[in-house]
């Protein structure tokens with residue numbers, strides 16, 4: 208039983224929503240284990256969740272086959288002026304959208320329970336944290352929010368009578384008429400899905416999807432799209448970045464924040480186990496960083512989340528043992544294989560599975576083929592696990608420090624099978640901002656509607672920046688000015704370069720520590736580097752490859768700068784940057800001109 212809310216604004220909003228969505232009952236969530244267990248029991252009884260015999264207190268869910276990832280085409284930034292949303296967002300007029308969505312919300316929770324979830328992004332009471340309240344009729348959302356955020360009475364207490372909160376309205380959009388039997392995963396068809404943000408009002412309205420970033424509104428909607436607009440107004444940063452602490456053999460600590468696009472290795476790097484002796488790595492966050500300049504003049508980061516919503520396929524005791532340890536119990540799995548002995552399985556888990564039930568609920572064997580003779584995957588490529596961050600064996604003891612950790616290094620990156628070297632360092636802050644702005648990546652399964660080979664994904668924020676991307680870049684330049692000599696050093700990494708025969712050139716995962724080591728040595732001024740037109744790259748001899756089975760020629764290839772290849776990308780980069788029109792910062796134009804000069808264009 209939740210404590211009584213004394214916040215009139217919240218009470219009024221809940222009443223207003225209730226009148227619109229017309230649920231059978233309303234429940235204020237208290238965030239307790241009892242509540243969590245009761246909701247899971249409800250979902251097991253209804254057939255929506257399968258308890259896993261092999262994993263204590265863990266459950267498998269199968270989504271509707273159409274509702275498996277974020278939907279970028281249905282994600283909107285509804286600012287009053289279109290220019291404020293900028294060239295990278297779907298803009299829609301806020302009043303028109305509200306009218307459309309009010310019609311959809313009308314009666315949308317009939318036959319269901321409406322849950323009110325008070326949550327904090329960041330440790331409750333931290334000067335960087337924000338409070339949100341999500342309303343949803345999805346018990347799956349409630350239990351995931353329990354893991355991913357800090358839910359409960361303490362939030363209501365902190366809100367007090369007049370505290371600020373970010374209202375997050377969510378519905379799966381599947382009302383039940385009397386006598387209707389519910390389905391395992393209710394959701395609405397794609398043309399009725401809306402993931403809507405009203406940045407001028409700090410308001411989120413999501414309709415029609417029950418999955419991940421579409422439905423767990425504290426994550427991408429609040430902690431990135433809305434928070435990025437607040438951060439710009441208030442002079443801080445909300446970024447799609449993991450945060451880790453790396454300690455060198457001398458005991459010196461480095462805090463690294465890295466922005467890679469969705470499904471490009473943040474969770475893996477965040478939990479990295481260094482393969483090089485004497486180095487230690489601890490995880491602070493795996494997806495989002497909120498950063499403020501503190502009185503020491505440095506940029507300090509917190510992880511606003513309290514759990515991991517990680518990509519399952521590819522996660523194994525070889526690739527990411529710390530993630531495997533984090534999901535041993537108290538975890539939720541979505542769209543994985545159910546094995547015959549009551550466990551979960553996915554592709555590249557490095558565990559045997561001869562038979563099971565696939566993510567669509569069908570019998571599955573590893574040799575299963577579809578009608579066209581193509582192999583059928585058991586788990587969806589965007590299958591995910593949800594697990595409490597505290598279960599990670601290498602979670603940093605300071606991961607909930609309300610003041611955050613001081614960032615030394617920023618890393619940008621993406622999946623590039625060609626051209627982009629294993630690692631390079633920016634000449635200075637402005638060049639680093641240019642590197643981040645022009646970061647590009649090959650498509651992954653994390654969004655349903657992203658096709659094509661390579662897309663620019665500025666600072667890994669393309670789907671998550673809540674305002675004009677030109678203004679966002681200017682905000683980065685401004686932050687650099689404020690930070691001055693205390694600004695983090697900026698690097699660019701690419702674990703995904705391939706040989707002509709399509710094999711990874713770099714072993715990746717725990718071996719990425721070798722690249723982080725070079726970054727730390729650069730920060731300390733211990734090693735020189737080779738100056739190239741696109742940045743500083745390591746001298747081959749400075750990359751620690753002790754104990755690694757990799758040839759000199761492979762290292763050479765990984766670090767090679769193909770000037771002709773870089774030149775050929777410049778026209779496309781220029782078009783892309785210019786698309787932000789008069790919001791394109793002059794300093795970005797200077798960076799582009801500088802690159803052209805260095806490449807001899």
Ligand code: GTP
Nearest residue numbers: 469470471472473474475518520521653702715716
């Ligand atoms: P989101 O949760 O969508 O934001 O993704 P993420 O950036 O956290 O990606 P994650 O770490 O889950 O990795 C996604 C996929 O990339 C998984 O299949 C990993 O196995 C693979 N991957 C991660 N790191 C490496 C690496 O260093 N090398 C290679 N080859 N693959 C990697």
Ligand code: SPV
Nearest residue numbers: 277419420426427469653
């Ligand atoms: C991403 O796509 O970057 C994710 C998963 O972290 S989701 O929560 O669905 O956005």
Ligand code: MN
Nearest residue numbers: 447469470494
């Ligand atoms: Mn992400």
